[in-house]
Amino acid sequence: MSPTTILRHAAADAEFRDELLTSPEFFGISAGTVPASVEQQDAESLGYWTEGVAAVDAYACASTCSSGPLTILCDGTTKA
Known part of the structure; x- marks a missing residue:
């Protein structure tokens, strides 16, 4: 997966975003580049x-x- 795709997925999926922030080096990106998550539907x-x-x-x-x-x-x- 490209870094751009990973970041888009992180913005839409709160669980994936949490996983990404736990170990960003595993995905080959910097924690500072992870966008804010969109509000999840209740x-x-x-x-x-x-x-x-x-x-x-x-x-x-x-x-x-x-x-x-x-x-x-x-x-x-x-x-x-």
């Missing part, structure tokens, strides 16, 4: 979007969906 918010909203949308047209190899079509009616 688990409650993630659950809302992945289970709450997504589950409602999938349930809404579950009985009237048809799928093919590349598309999924729903007619908009709700499951009774």
Whole structure:
């Protein structure tokens, strides 16, 4: 992995950033070049979007969906 790729990954992944700061020489970079991490999404918010909203949308047209190899079509009616 190139140093630029490592630094980009460190900015997006807090666990990787912590590992990188623990032993930057292992990755071939200086600890001073590691960028600040972006704010991590909290688990409650993630659950809302992945289970709450997504589950409602999938349930809404579950009985009237048809799928093919590349598309999924729903007619908009709700499951009774």
